[in-house]
Amino acid sequence: MTNGDTPSGVLGKGMADALRDLLDGRWAALRRTSLELLGKLEPPGELDREAYRAWVLEQLHALADGGHPLIGFPTEYGGKDDIGGSVVAFEVLGFGDLSLMVKAGVQWGLFGGAVQALGTERHHAEHLPAIMSLDLPGCFAMTETGHGSDVQHLRTTATFDPETDEFVVHTPDPSARKDYIGNAARDGRMAVVFAQLVSGGDEHGVHALLVQIRDADGNPVPGVRIEDCGPKAGLNGVDNGRLTFDHVRVPRANLLDRYGKVAADGTYDSPIEGESRRFFTMLGTLVRGRISVAGGAGSATKKALTIAIRYAERRRQFTRPDTGEEVVVLDYLAHQRRLLPALATTYALHFAQEELVSALHDVSDDRAQRELESRAAGLKAVATWHATATIQACREACGGAGYLSENLLAGLKADTDVFTTFEGDNTVLLQLVAKGLLTSYRDHVGDLDPWGMARFVADQAVGVVIERTAARAIIDRLVSGSSDALLDRGWQVRQFEDRERHVVEGLARRLRRATPENAFDVFNAAQDHVLHAARAHVDRVVLEAFVAAVDRCGDTATKELLDRVCDLYALSVIEADRAWFLEHGRLTPQRAKAVTQAVNDLCGALRPDARRLVDAFGVPESWLGAPIIG
Missing domain, CATH: 1.20.140.10 (Butyryl-CoA Dehydrogenase, subunit A, domain 3)
Structure with a gap:
């Protein structure tokens, strides 16, 4: 018998089970229920780009209905508070359609994860249930055309106006346009926008704010320009887009202020001293x-x-x-x-x-x-x-x-x-x-x-x-x-x-x-x-x-x-x-x-x-x- 003729079962079911159990590891039960959920979804076949994006959104709703997004979010808002389990469930999606995996990562990992990690209780109570259920599809708007890896020097600004108790979010030049933003081109209604925070005439470094980008009918809100990134080499089921802000006003409450707060009079306060240390602490929570x-x-x-x-x-x-x-x-x-x-x-x-x-x-x-x-x-x-x-x-x-x-x-x-x-x-x-x-x-x-x-x-x-x-x-x-x-x-x-x-x-x-x-x-x-x-x-x-x-x-x-x-x-x-x-x-x-x-x-x-x-x-x-x- 040659190697090529060796039966696949020659090593015995006991070894197969032992090997599978070892690979499944600490979250074995969750890994297998996630595989069951993935097995209920049907591969998309050959679709044009718009149909493919629609299929991905439909399957995203199926994941939401199946409980996939609940795993990593706090129990007080309907989640299961299992951070490690949420990563394992995401890994399992990698066996299926990768556009679906990435879109799920944008919605629940990046957008929802930023609200969870950088926001406080009021943000959690107001937004996390809708994020988990997909009633609030969102984006993670960090990367800019001119700044990808160098996040600390992003150029988008969020300037506090104490007269109206609002932040003014603005794109000062073309290099500050938010680029490659998943969920932006088609489905996202709100974005976590990373911008240089300015209050009382002082700069306080990069912070994150919740900015509405579309109304309930799916139209861009005033001051927000949305463009489609167009066809990509892959992941064409993900609607990557570009966002430009023209003096868009958002309430002061929309600042995700776990690490930096702005009072009604414009006074800035943070539990972490130093702009650089604060910046890296914020980024660390998104690991x-x-x-x-x-x-x-x-x-x-x-x-x-x-x-x-x-x-x-x-x-x-x-x-x-x-x-x-x-x-x-x-x-x-x-x-x-x-x-x-x-x-x-x-x-x-x-x-x-x-x-x-x-x-x-x-x-x-x-x-x-x-x-x-x-x-x-x-x-x-x-x-x-x-x-x-x-x-x-x-x-x-x-x-x-x-x-x-x-x-x-x-x-x-x-x-x-x-x-x-x-x-x-x-x-x-x-x-x-x-x-x-x-x-x-x-x-x-x-x-x-x-x-x-x-x-x-x-x-x-x-x-x-x-x-x-x-x-x-x-x-x-x-x-x-x-x-x-x-x-x-x-x-x-x-x-x-x-x-x-x-x-x-x-x-x-x-x-x-x-x-x-x-x-x-x-x-x-x-x-x-x-x-x-x-x-x-x-x-x-x-x-x-x-x-x-x-x-x-x-x-x-x-x-x-x-x-x-x-x-x-x-x-x-x-x-x-x-x-x-x-x-x-x-x-x-x-x-x-x-x-x-x-x-x-x-x-x-x-x-x-x-x-x-x-x-x-x-x-x-x-x-x-x-x-x-x-």
Whole structure:
């Protein structure tokens, strides 16, 4: 029997259940009820843009009727107060239509989430029930034509007029136009607008206000100009629009004032001192959206891998000279190389996402919040880049069939492409991660004065001696040709830890040269180093999450399988960055070749389990209607 003839059920139902239970994790029951709700919806088929938008809105109402939006909102307003569960439910939508997922995210995650996080009780009581029921469709109007990532310098203004007790919201120039705003072009009636707050002649930084943009009949209100962004590369079921405000007046009560209040006389008051600190505190409360995007990208990736691996198990190409039989394409090493390391990384990111969602749900203090924001930024960047690369690999692995719309991969590719730049441009997000790493490094070393640096170097020298002594036995086994040395989990983890530590230390030393006069140039010259430090950190965090998941797996056979998947993830990361490991003496040329061979061997070993691994994701069959997989 060849690998291609291996029955998909050969591993037994017990393993399938154990694998599915482990993947479902902390919110298993909610994940499954969300899948049931998604399974009741029908895929849209081929529709023109306006019909597609109408279908998405109709399905959004079906989600509201099914209780989907209640999960994350406070119980006193009809919700279930389950923040982590709301992210999990959003992830599940990623198995279905991605325009529907994004529109749901805009309505309940961004618009509703901003009212919940930035507003106070009166805003909650007045608006949250209508937001949950979809009686009040809304927008999240942050991004401007001229300012995307640099939110702190948005140019839209909200100036308080004490004579009328109103704010005047205004777009001062074309670059301040609110751009790419979901729900704006067709369905939104109100927007959370981020603007520079001005009162009493003083500027107080970016704040959020509720601004009505359409009346009850769906017409733009006076002073609000609404434009359609037009056709996009994907997500055309989402009505992205542009908003321009011409001295639009809104009541003072519409200021979402949890972090900054304006009295009737124009006096400004905030519980947080400092404009910059206040700004980052406000943005930090919206981190759920970034975590949700990472999860949604993960779901789309799982769907693409499910299609590509199922197809690869049935598609045959070329004959074996010894038997004359056509070969199943997943039996080719080159095809395994395309798909199986990506599958292993998808598993790793799944468990890292699960830890991140738990951290969001359980966050209890400022320090935990800062750590959450940094981890969310890094995981969002890595998960969405992984989605882009993997969905492309899946499309190519399915040949011309993968290019047909009916086989879903082309749509997944188009719909997820923007994930790398919305909810934070990935390159900028990794710089935020690196900034957090440097702050932690500084806290450990001090101000990087000579004595502090000497102390730190001494500590590190002791640690390196201990580490290298512990690793000596493993290295000896590698040199002697032992095949299992690279599969030593301790060695793998140490490689990730050592790379992260070395790269961060080197970056800190480079940035020590900065002065007020040359700070920009020094940082700009080190940006490649900055990004590498952040990526090394995220890789280590992801590996640790995978290792923890394997450790808590109670079923022996499932644990052995996941051990191999974890090995493939770890070694494929090392292989991808083997130039660094070679340059810095962590691998010899012979060991680098051994890593590549080990990745090949693991692909072959996991080949019979590929179908089992993708089936465990639980993508509903009704949303896997690609003809190429039957």
